[in-house]
Amino acid sequence: MFTDWIKEYTPFFSNIGTFLKILKYVPGLAGKISSSMSDFEEDNDLNINEVYEKLEEGGINIGSNIYTSGYLLPYGQVFMPYTYTNGLFSPASQKEVDDFNKKHKGTIHELPKGEILFQKKEFIIPTKKLNPHNNIGCAFLYDEKFDGFYSEEKKKLYAKPMLVLYDTSRHTQYLNHRIEIKGKLCIVPTEIAKNLELTYNDTMRDICKNFYRPFSESNNLICISLLHEKSKVKCKNGSDIRECMSDIELPIFMEAKIDQIMRKEIPEKIIESFLPNTYGKYLGIGEYMPALQTEGNKAITFPSTNNINVAYRNGNIGFYMNTSLTNQEKYARDLEQYVRYINNFAIDYKNFCKKELGKAGKMEITFISDDTKRNLFAGKYSACVFEEEGFKDLPEADWMLNR
Structure with missing residues (x-):
């Protein structure tokens, strides 16, 4: 059984150094994972909103074969910004x-x-697109009623997906489509939540409750795996989300450290001087327009004259934009504007630090909605750098080296 599990998941783990290294420091975890994986049991036709309840009630088990359907998207709301503000x-x-x-x-x-x-x-919680690891990808399955990541009309509800592991060589063409799937219900170790940026925030737990229950005794983090050879996927008629839906707003976000600026008084005034789309500059009055803070929030936001919003909190800055998931021309146009805006800000920050503090400062990016776009921000002439992941110096897990 353990050998079968390794065969199924080896491509996934071969490039997740962080997770493998963690295993050495969690005694018995490998055995716990392998014992939870079993052959397909009975077939279960379920809505994704029913899976966890059925599991908790004992109606299905880890290793059960699950039939379900919905929209398979590469984006999930699994990150709460440090600079979050509700206004x-x-x-x-x-x-x-x-x-x-x-x-x-x-x-x-x-x-x-x-x-x-x-x-x-509303500051809609941004989406995150997860990088594939070797030939294994992570995606999010939304139910058939999905019409956006967030809906004010529906009493301000967030869509609640199920986490799905898929084979990039077999299933990539199903992303952004309405599909029917047959897969295996699996436990994902809690430690892998680091890759999802999951937190213990009440809002995040509600959004991710179909696959993430941090206070559960055993089934903390589950997924539907399409990696088993018996898994099946097929598109439903009119399945391409870009064709069957007129517009889906996609909230994108980048967060970075600019903590050197805290050595000066009123850092928000300095930030405002870097921003081209503030109200004061629009009016041409050349005066500082105070940043606004919604009551009860620690972050502040600068009134924007376009679709790019900036929030600041304690040496951290966030750049927020709503673009379109379904209109590719609008997405490309918005992203180009967004990248130029952030890179120009980073250059201004670098020059300010050199002039006022005596040393050029780099803007250290700590989060980006789509990591595949990092080359647009980090390069030879860029003033941006990316915060590196932890656990770099941990030794390899013995059980993987000797398998």
Whole structure:
């Protein structure tokens, strides 16, 4: 049984050095994992929202064969930013401006032509796209009712996916499609949650509750594995999400350390001087417009005149944007603007540190929504660097070296 499990998961573990190294420091974990993997038992046709409850009730077991369906996406909301704030201040839509002016026509509140009406918007928790490890990828299965990662109309609900492991050589073409799958229910060791950036935040636990229950006695982190040779995947009719849905907003995010700036008074005023899309610069008044803090939050945000919002907290800065998952032209256009914006900020920060503090500063990126885009930010002439993962110096796990 253990040999079969190794054969199935060896491609996955061969490139996850961090996880393998952790195993040596968790006695008995390898045995626990292998004992939880069994041959397919009975078939279970379940909605992804039912799987964990059935498992807890004893209706299914780890190793059970699961049939289910939904949208398989590479994006999941598994990260809570340090600079999170529940209020972002951005321009209202043209319709909202027109409605506002219609209501206030002929009064002192009517907006002059070209003026901006600011609106407080929700900071939607950003998505994360996980890198494949060797030929094993992590994706997220959303149920058939999925119409976005977040819905204000549905009483501010987040979509709640199931974690799926897939073979990139066999299943990549199913990403961003509505599918039916047959896979094996598996335990994923809690230590691998580091790769997902999962936290003990109440909101995160609610979003990820279909596969993540940190207070469960044994089944803390589960997934549906498509790595078994008996697994099956097929697309449903009209399955491409980019064709069957008009628009799905994709919240993207980058967070970085700029802690050198804390050596100066009013760091938010310095940050504002780097930003090209602030309200004060739009008006051309050349004066500092104070950053705003929503009551009860520790992070502050700068009123933005476009779709890029910036939040700051204790030497950490976050860059937030909503783009489109379904409109590829809009995604490319937005991403290009986003990359240019961040790189320009990093250069300004570097030059400021050199001039004011005597040493050029690098902006250290600690999180990025899509790690495959890191080459757009880190290069020979970039002022950005990436924070390296931990556990670099831990020895290899003996049981893997001697298998």
